[in-house]
Amino acid sequence: MKKTLTIAGKEYGTVWLAPMAGMGDAAFRRICKEHGADYMTTEMVSAKALCYGDKKTPALAAIKDYERPVAIQLFGSEPENMAKASEILLGFSEKSGVYPAAIDVNMGCPMTKIVKNGEGSALMKSPEKAAEIVKAMVKVCGDMPVTVKIRIGWDDHSRNVVEMAKRLEGAGAAAFCVHARTREELYSPGIHPEYIKAVKEAVSVPVIGNGDIFSAKDAEKMVNETGCDGVAVARGALGNPWLFEEIHMGKEFVPPTKKERLTEALRHFEFMIEEKGERVAVSESRAAIAYYTKGLDGSAKIRGLMNTAETADEVRHILTTFMQGDNHR
Ligand SMILES: Cc1cc2nc3c(=O)[nH]c(=O)nc-3n(C[C@H](O)[C@H](O)[C@H](O)COP(=O)(O)O)c2cc1C
Numbered sequence: 001m002k003k004t005l006t007i008a009g010k011e012y013g014t015v016w017l018a019p020m021a022g023m024g025d026a027a028f029r030r031i032c033k034e035h036g037a038d039y040m041t042t043e044m045v046s047a048k049a050l051c052y053g054d055k056k057t058p059a060l061a062a063i064k065d066y067e068r069p070v071a072i073q074l075f076g077s078e079p080e081n082m083a084k085a086s087e088i089l090l091g092f093s094e095k096s097g098v099y100p101a102a103i104d105v106n107m108g109c110p111m112t113k114i115v116k117n118g119e120g121s122a123l124m125k126s127p128e129k130a131a132e133i134v135k136a137m138v139k140v141c142g143d144m145p146v147t148v149k150i151r152i153g154w155d156d157h158s159r160n161v162v163e164m165a166k167r168l169e170g171a172g173a174a175a176f177c178v179h180a181r182t183r184e185e186l187y188s189p190g191i192h193p194e195y196i197k198a199v200k201e202a203v204s205v206p207v208i209g210n211g212d213i214f215s216a217k218d219a220e221k222m223v224n225e226t227g228c229d230g231v232a233v234a235r236g237a238l239g240n241p242w243l244f245e246e247i248h249m250g251k252e253f254v255p256p257t258k259k260e261r262l263t264e265a266l267r268h269f270e271f272m273i274e275e276k277g278e279r280v281a282v283s284e285s286r287a288a289i290a291y292y293t294k295g296l297d298g299s300a301k302i303r304g305l306m307n308t309a310e311t312a313d314e315v316r317h318i319l320t321t322f323m324q325g326d327n328h329r
Pocket of ligand 1: 018019020021022023042043044073106107108109149179210211212213232233234235236
């Protein structure tokens, strides 16, 4: 795999964390960064909510200096809103002095509540609108690149990612991350890497391959089959931020021990407390911790205990007690 790729004149590493609503928050990004994620994208942020001044939304878009390069992802269906939301994000950056690497447009989310508003992957059914969105954002973003996260099409009858990518590149998109499934396929097994290859051959901006990368081998296969410039992982990094090291190191990688996994789960939890406070961290950490403990002896018991834990000390006690056990892989 190539070590670097260039977006709008700036060089980045090639092993990326893909955006994940509900999971890819600041605490998780901090962990992934430590494990070698070269470039990350925030959870998707509603352009509409930003424009209407929703109080909770800016926190989703907040990025820290140490985690850069990070792109902020917006979802929306209206060019004006998407441009205004981009301006708002740039305003936040001017205030904090921490700039995203790019503003990314979500054209891949398959969720009904999103696509019914014409947002996310529904934009693949409206190429003209999608291009207007990118154009409007590029106009207000100036030097800040606008990138696009996209699927290969809406369904089997409209696998139009190549036409879309060409059109969006023409509108000013500076890079594409392609999840090699249609909207209709959601996350069903098997991807279509040939579409990533076709996009790579059709555009001259970087193309990041995404979908079903759970190991260094999967990443290598993605690059070999598609010629993509980099890879983005999502589910594979849940409970396994070591995936970034594995992809970087290849054969030399040594998997974490049970103790290391539980220690990382605990650190992740402490970062969540720092970011969101104890009450929210205790409830939101259940999913995150379940990923770290998946497959370990006693994981079902940990899940059960986590579901009833109400305080940070209870969570710490659960994890440290399980850490005392054996130290096998
Ligand atoms: C929990 C979860 C949340 C996601 N949220 C987003 C999102 O906010 N924006 C987006 O573009 N994709 C989102 N995705 C899609 C992922 O970025 C990625 O494209 C998809 O999971 C395929 O990659 P993977 O096989 O490595 O998981 C999400 C996926 C998951 C599992």
